[in-house]
Amino acid sequence: MEELSLHILDIVQNSIAADAANIKVEIIEDIEADSLKISVEDNGKGMSEETVKKVCDPFTTGRTTRRVGMGIPLLKLAAELTGGGISIESKLGEGTKITAWFGYSHIDRQPLGDIASTMQQLICMNEQVDFMYIHRVGEKVFELDTREIKKMLQGVSLTEAAVMDWVLGYLTENEEQLYQNS
Amino acid sequence: MKSLAELQEIRNRTLNNITLRKEGADEIRVVVGMATCGIAAGARPVMSAFVEEIAKRNLSNVTVAQTGCIGVCRLEPIVEIMMPGEEKVTYVKMTPEKAKRVVAEHIVNKQIVSEYTIGAAN
Numbered sequence: 001m002e003e004l005s006l007h008i009l010d011i012v013q014n015s016i017a018a019d020a021a022n023i024k025v026e027i028i029e030d031i032e033a034d035s036l037k038i039s040v041e042d043n044g045k046g047m048s049e050e051t052v053k054k055v056c057d058p059f060t061t062g063r064t065t066r067r068v069g070m071g072i073p074l075l076k077l078a079a080e081l082t083g084g085g086i087s088i089e090s091k092l093g094e095g096t097k098i099t100a101w102f103g104y105s106h107i108d109r110q111p112l113g114d115i116a117s118t119m120q121q122l123i124c125m126n127e128q129v130d131f132m133y134i135h136r137v138g139e140k141v142f143e144l145d146t147r148e149i150k151k152m153l154q155g156v157s158l159t160e161a162a163v164m165d166w167v168l169g170y171l172t173e174n175e176e177q178l179y180q181n182s
Numbered sequence: 183m184k185s186l187a188e189l190q191e192i193r194n195r196t197l198n199n200i201t202l203r204k205e206g207a208d209e210i211r212v213v214v215g216m217a218t219c220g221i222a223a224g225a226r227p228v229m230s231a232f233v234e235e236i237a238k239r240n241l242s243n244v245t246v247a248q249t250g251c252i253g254v255c256r257l258e259p260i261v262e263i264m265m266p267g268e269e270k271v272t273y274v275k276m277t278p279e280k281a282k283r284v285v286a287e288h289i290v291n292k293q294i295v296s297e298y299t300i301g302a303a304n
């Protein structure tokens with residue numbers, strides 16, 4: 001993966017596969033603390049303790065012959081390369097929270113990349129899910145609760161071309177604001 | 183700045199289109215594989231290209247969706263196109279440029295772009 005937003009796109013697919021109805025994506029950029037933190041929290045079916053151990057370290061479990069996924073190990077690797085790491089909190093039947101933190105100024109830290117397209121695709125292609133998206137850059141914050149969009153649309157699909165276009169525009173504008181010096 | 187209030191107007195406009203669409207409902211489906219291997223290989227811009235091209239041409243009978251792993255990592259990004267009464271067509275190693283061509287030739291003109299299909303890649 002070349003962008004952190006691609007990791008987000010991928011990690012959220014796990015939440016969707018786990019039948020989550022609510023997914024919260026949070027990005028916190030704290031330049032003073034030299035930290036970038038990403039978390040994805042869902043109310044999907046969750047994982048057992050054993051599964052959590054396995055997904056964190058797919059290559060050291062050894063005895064399993066099942067195919068292991070690559071999504072979480074790739075995120076972990078990307079984080080560790082910058083002096084950061086990941087943590088997974090999960091409870092069967094309740095949900096999962098995955099947090100990854102990165103050294104903000106580390107040379108190996110991938111750029112956040114096209115987070116607007118990422119969130120647009122997640123939001124519009126998974127209408128059954130209510131998303132909370134929060135992006136903090138220093139003191140500035142952008143928050144989007146997709147229930148507000150759905151309320152305005154009153155049943156019109158988020159996959160409608162005009163809606164997808166608006167969602168992308170809305171995200172793009174607000175993301176740009178976050179990086180503008182006030 | 184865009185505001186949530188604009189959605190009201192988009193909603194009304196869209197509702198008119200939906201009623202028109204019901205009559206000639208020939209749904210075409212475009213499905214993009216969005217598992218880890220697909221995303222790493224570039225599925226996101228491919229998805230965006232389909233969405234944009236379909237919107238630009240006002241093809242209201244086409245829906246774009248995402249799915250998990252379609253199967254063959256080395257051939258990602260993979261896109262499937264389903265048309266009523268036709269066999270499913272699987273395109274491999276897609277790019278935004280190829281996506282535009284598939285929209286123009288396959289979806290609009292009903293000519294499969296054979297060189298991008300899974301058959302041609304094997």
Ligand SMILES: Nc1ncnc2c1ncn2[C@@H]1O[C@H](COP(=O)(O)OP(=O)(O)OP(=O)(O)O)[C@@H](O)[C@H]1O
Binds near residue numbers: 018
């Ligand atoms: N949010 C979640 N809720 C429930 N189970 C999860 C969640 N995230 C991950 N898992 C479990 O951990 C496994 C590993 O996830 P990972 O993303 O690393 O690989 P994968 O999704 O199986 O395959 P891929 O390589 O396509 O990502 C999943 O198959 C799933 O069983």
Ligand SMILES: [Mg+2]
Binds near residue numbers: 010011
């Ligand atoms: Mg995964």
